[in-house]
Amino acid sequence: MMRDLPQPLVRQFNAIMKKGGQERVQLYLQYPPESVGALMRGRFVTLDEKQTMKSAVERIQYSTRLRRIEETHLDTLMVVDSKNHLRGVLGLKSLVVAPKDMLVRELMDPAPPTLSPELDQEEAVKLFTKYKLKSAPVIDKDEVLLGVVVYRDIFEIASAETEEDFAKMAGFAHVTGLRSSFRGALLRLPWLGITCIGGVGVSMIVTSFEATLAQIIALASFSPMIAGMGGNVGSQTATIVVRGLATGEIADGDHAATVRREIAVGILLGIFYGVAVGLLASLMYHERHGWEFGAVVGVSMMLSISVSAALAACMPLIMRRFKIDPATAAGPMTSTTTDLLSNAFYFTLASWLLLGR
Structure with missing residues (x-):
């Protein structure tokens, strides 16, 4: 929403937002609209690889607010070190059924597929399809965890891209406004x-x-x-x-x-x-x-x-x-x-x- 607003209005919103909210908005705005950085989610749970499963469950309960549970990605938990470097990922299902005294590092996947924030969203769709991913962490060049991309968002991108491709195959694209008829004719003209x-x-x-x-x-x-x-x-x-x-x-x-x-x-x-x-x-x-x-x-x-x-x-x-x-x-x-x-x-x-x- 902030991308489409006039700059004076964006500054007014920034002025009334909390500091944490301002930082998250600026993080997203620094990436192009079609990049993974603009798509990633910022609400997820992180764990320490030295934690036990019991401690990890307690952390999830402590750090996740019930009223924001729908906004928080819980299916895959991110394992990071003290400097927020990604160490691996752990599925919530595995965590729930694992012995309470088992350490996170014993069960986590230490080398999950990752995305860079500058990656084009179409390339992310291909990676999700190739590896049948449900989610993927987004890291920078120093492997610092920035966010997570989930399958639901990727599916929406894939659907939009497929719809666009089918429109192009028919010789048209979705256009609106007073000049839509003229624009539609121009799009079909060369291939017809x-x-x-x-x-x-x-x-x-x-x-x-x-x-x-x-x-x-x-x-x-x-x-x-x-x-x-x-x-x-x-x-x-x-x-x-x-x-x-x-x-x-x-x-x-x-x-x-x-x-x-x-x-x-x-x-x-x-x-x-x-x-x-x-x-x-x-x-x-x-x-x-x-x-x-x-x-x-x-x-x-x-x-x-x-x-x-x-x-x-x-x-x-x-x-x-x-x-x-x-x-x-x-x-x-x-x-x-x-x-x-x-x-x-x-x-x-x-x-x-x-x-x-």
């Missing part, structure tokens, strides 16, 4: 332009096969289905990959495995729908054009879906490497490329197999 150019390319491909279409007009009935199925599979794959990159589920070392998995999924889907649609086309047109017609439709469907899945799996990773936001460009690029390739292959195969050209 790519789709429009791709559509012109598809029209040119179809035009070059006018002689084939004139002799086998039935080809036109399956062309939208082949391109559409490829585009749908590509959109699904791109969504999965972009979401995985945004939430950290796809780490830097998982790129090759992700591409292989999505290509395998695309091939399986391509075989299933290729066979199904190919049989349907054969039943509909085998008397006029022979069983080869079904083979053309089936193979084209299989190739369209398989190639679309491969492109959609690779495109976000390639764009990310070149510092292009994959959420913005992956969808239109994949669908446009799939339309061009699937139509070109479909009509080329039909000309060769059905007309012998």
Whole structure:
């Protein structure tokens, strides 16, 4: 709240706050809004590694006010030394069931994953996802404990980032105000332009096969289905990959495995729908054009879906490497490329197999 207030009002608030409150506010304000430092919580319980479990429980009871228990992070207890250097963490559940005379240092985790206050919140989301964390201490370069980040806050950040990425994939973002319509149009314009150019390319491909279409007009009935199925599979794959990159589920070392998995999924889907649609086309047109017609439709469907899945799996990773936001460009690029390739292959195969050209 203080970040969005005018400076004179901030000074007035500081003047009426207690000294401890002023220090906490200044601690948060010194970090950028999108950093871990701006997200961390300042209410948590610290323990000494030389304490017994009984003494630790008494400290929790003594230091935690009942009326502020919802504001205080108790699930993970921070173990520090006399200079507030982080020594480890201890789960509350472990503390409750441990023998009363056991020392904190015997049960604590001495090397927990930690965050720096300058770290970007998106990177923190990836760390939480990778290590399945419920909380993480925030320390400075001298390992002094500054605060703690909890899963609930990270989940809100991840949800917001995923929503933003999905909006970009659709070619828009959340805008408000009098100029929102104009702003929304500008955001969609360049990526719809790519789709429009791709559509012109598809029209040119179809035009070059006018002689084939004139002799086998039935080809036109399956062309939208082949391109559409490829585009749908590509959109699904791109969504999965972009979401995985945004939430950290796809780490830097998982790129090759992700591409292989999505290509395998695309091939399986391509075989299933290729066979199904190919049989349907054969039943509909085998008397006029022979069983080869079904083979053309089936193979084209299989190739369209398989190639679309491969492109959609690779495109976000390639764009990310070149510092292009994959959420913005992956969808239109994949669908446009799939339309061009699937139509070109479909009509080329039909000309060769059905007309012998």
